[in-house]
Amino acid sequence: MRTTPNVSVDVVLLSLHQGKLQVALHRRARGPFQDCLALPGGYVHVDKDGSIEATAYRVLKQKTGLQPRYLEQLRTFAGPQRDPRGWSVAISHVALMPYEELRQAGDEVFHFHDVDGLPDLAFDHAEQIREAVRRVCNKASYSTLPCWLLPELFTLTQLQRTYEQIFGETVSRSTFRSRLGIKVAEAHPGESADQADILLATDQFQGGSQRPARLFRVNQLSLFKRACW
Amino acid sequence: MRTTPNVSVDVVLLSLHQGKLQVALHRRARGPFQDCLALPGGYVHVDKDGSIEATAYRVLKQKTGLQPRYLEQLRTFAGPQRDPRGWSVAISHVALMPYEELRQAGDEVFHFHDVDGLPDLAFDHAEQIREAVRRVCNKASYSTLPCWLLPELFTLTQLQRTYEQIFGETVSRSTFRSRLGIKVAEAHPGESADQADILLATDQFQGGSQRPARLFRVNQLSLFKRACW
Numbered sequence: 001m002r003t004t005p006n007v008s009v010d011v012v013l014l015s016l017h018q019g020k021l022q023v024a025l026h027r028r029a030r031g032p033f034q035d036c037l038a039l040p041g042g043y044v045h046v047d048k049d050g051s052i053e054a055t056a057y058r059v060l061k062q063k064t065g066l067q068p069r070y071l072e073q074l075r076t077f078a079g080p081q082r083d084p085r086g087w088s089v090a091i092s093h094v095a096l097m098p099y100e101e102l103r104q105a106g107d108e109v110f111h112f113h114d115v116d117g118l119p120d121l122a123f124d125h126a127e128q129i130r131e132a133v134r135r136v137c138n139k140a141s142y143s144t145l146p147c148w149l150l151p152e153l154f155t156l157t158q159l160q161r162t163y164e165q166i167f168g169e170t171v172s173r174s175t176f177r178s179r180l181g182i183k184v185a186e187a188h189p190g191e192s193a194d195q196a197d198i199l200l201a202t203d204q205f206q207g208g209s210q211r212p213a214r215l216f217r218v219n220q221l222s223l224f225k226r227a228c229w
Numbered sequence: 230m231r232t233t234p235n236v237s238v239d240v241v242l243l244s245l246h247q248g249k250l251q252v253a254l255h256r257r258a259r260g261p262f263q264d265c266l267a268l269p270g271g272y273v274h275v276d277k278d279g280s281i282e283a284t285a286y287r288v289l290k291q292k293t294g295l296q297p298r299y300l301e302q303l304r305t306f307a308g309p310q311r312d313p314r315g316w317s318v319a320i321s322h323v324a325l326m327p328y329e330e331l332r333q334a335g336d337e338v339f340h341f342h343d344v345d346g347l348p349d350l351a352f353d354h355a356e357q358i359r360e361a362v363r364r365v366c367n368k369a370s371y372s373t374l375p376c377w378l379l380p381e382l383f384t385l386t387q388l389q390r391t392y393e394q395i396f397g398e399t400v401s402r403s404t405f406r407s408r409l410g411i412k413v414a415e416a417h418p419g420e421s422a423d424q425a426d427i428l429l430a431t432d433q434f435q436g437g438s439q440r441p442a443r444l445f446r447v448n449q450l451s452l453f454k455r456a457c458w
Contacts, residue, residue: 005273007234007318044234044307046316052307076305076320078273078281087275089236089318091305 005078005087009055010041010125012092012132013068015112016149017099019165021136022112023129024064025121032084033122039129040064040110041090056093064110066102068095070148070221074132082124090123094132096148140166144198147218155206155213159199198222234307234316238284239270239354241321241361242297244341245378246328248394250365251341252358253293254350261313262351268358269293269339270319285322293339295331297324299377299450303361311353319352323361325377369395373427376447384435384442388428427451 013024025037042059049055053071060066074092082088102112115133118126139145146162147154160176171179180198200219205212242253254266271288278284282300289295300322307318331341344362347355368374375391376383389405400408409427429448434441 003275004233005236005275007236044316044318046232046234046309049316050309052305052318073304075302076281078320080275080279087273087278089273089281089320091307091318 005089006083006085007044007089007091008041009044009052009059010039010077010090010092010123010128011056011060011071011095012039012074012129013060013064013066013095013097014115014132014136014149015097015099015102016162016165017112020114020116021133021166022099023115023118023132024066024110025113025118026063026110028122036122037113037119037125038122039125052091053093055091056095060095066097066110068097068148070097070145071095074128074135077124077128090128092128092132094135096136096145098149098151100151137166144218144220144222147199153202153204153206153215153217155215157213159216234318235312235314236273236318236320237270238273238281238288239268239306239319239321239352239357240285240289240300240324241268241303241358242289242293242295242324242326243344243361243365243378244326244328244331245391245394246341249343249345250362250395251328252344252347252361253295253339254342254347255292255339257351265351266342266348266354267351268354281320282322284320285324289324295326295339297326297377299326299374300324303357303364306353306357319357321357321361323364325365325374327378327380329380366395373447373449373451376428382431382433382435382444382446384444386442388445 015022015024024040026040028034028036028038040060040063042055042063044052044055045058049058052073056071057067060068071093072095074094076089076091078087078089080087082090115129118129120126121129136145140163146166147159149162150158156177157173160171160173163176164170198219199216202215202217204215206215207213244251244253253269255269257263257265257267269289269292271284271292273281273284274287278287281302285300286296289297301324303321303323305318305320307316309316311317311319344358347358349355350358365374369392375395376388378391379387385406386402389400389402392405393399427448428445431444431446433444435444436442
């Protein structure tokens with residue numbers, strides 16, 4: 001009998017398409033949970049993985065061909081019941097990618113499913129997805145996390161739509177910008193120190209000749225609202 | 230060569246004493262890191278642990294004799310470098326206990342140290358403690374988490390001192406109560422539905438005959454402030 005648990009990494013890879021958060025799932029070819037939909041996941045390889053994030057990136061690359069720019073640890077799901085093969089530890093991660101980059105990968109095996117109304121999934125993957133969606137919504141309320149669902153350069157209107165789709169709520173342009181602490185809507189590059197903390201204005205524009213919209217990039221995973229104490 | 234990582238649980242057990250957050254540490258009798266201060270921790274026992282929380286409680290009971298009422302998973306620290314014995318996974322937890330209950334346990338081996346100014350610790354335990362303290366401070370800003378640092382029944386003044394010590398900031402009585410959404414300072418049991426969500430007033434009092442203070446208990450781990458979106 002094994003005396004140490006199996007250790008794997010699962011990744012909840014989320015994207016935003018047609019106004020809905022979607023998650024990457026594949027159909028398991030082998031048991032346990034044969035033919036069930038499941039998250040990409042795999043065992044830690046102690047001979048080659050330099051870190052747990054390296055395991056997550058290796059598994060994603062092997063199973064989906066995708067390399068998301070944003071990945072963080074979610075929580076570890078562990079116990080004797082979650083896998084019929086015995087005591088197991090799944091270090092769950094959440095990753096975000098723009099839908100445009102998924103299409104470029106031209107993946108054949110993984111498909112993206114709306115996170116609402118999923119069928120039965122393998123293992124505790126449904127619970128992992130629920131927790132990942134909660135994490136993204138919570139972090140979106142005080143950080144630039146949703147930027148990772150957009151291409152590297154985006155307009156403020158695209159960013160607003162992304163926040164609105166995550167929260168299921170529309171807001172006015174001015175409300176949105178004040179919540180993000182964006183004081184100068186059409187700021188020139190480097191103009192505002194406040195703004196530079198969150199978004200960096202580029203000198204590129206999108207759109208036609210009438211009202212081209214400035215493109216921004218995220219500076220870093222910024223917290224734009226401190227805890228209210 | 231092992232093909233699967235060692236899996237252990239570490240617990241950052243915090244208490245509040247003399248206005249400072251303190252952490253339970255013991256001096257390691259054996260290598261690696263012999264004679265270094267370290268968190269209580271131990272391997273998962275696949276033959277007897279029914280869950281990862283059960284592992285954490287078993288380890289704490291064996292190593293410290295303590296059974297905190299509040300325990301949650303913090304994050305998993307994993308990789309080939311953190312333990313000289315090889316690739317390892319430490320599922321870190323944070324636990325909170327009132328200092329009064331620690332003294333009752335009469336522990337001889339574990340001692341509590343201020344989280345500021347710790348000496349070098351074994352493994353990545355210093356990082357685990359920093360992250361646990363951040364987690365407690367963050368959660369304190371929007372939840373009743375600090376109640377777990379108090380006895381089961383407490384006065385509102387005791388609760389205010391606890392929040393103030395965590396944040397290193399004093400506030401007026403009225404500011405504190407409005408931040409917690411406590412609208413009726415000396416509420417009778419069951420008087421306010423708002424209040425019942427967070428704290429339950431008991432019919433017990435503390436103090437002398439002049440101005441006895443009503444005792445409260447926490448209803449649950451309540452969120453008293455929603456994200457600001």
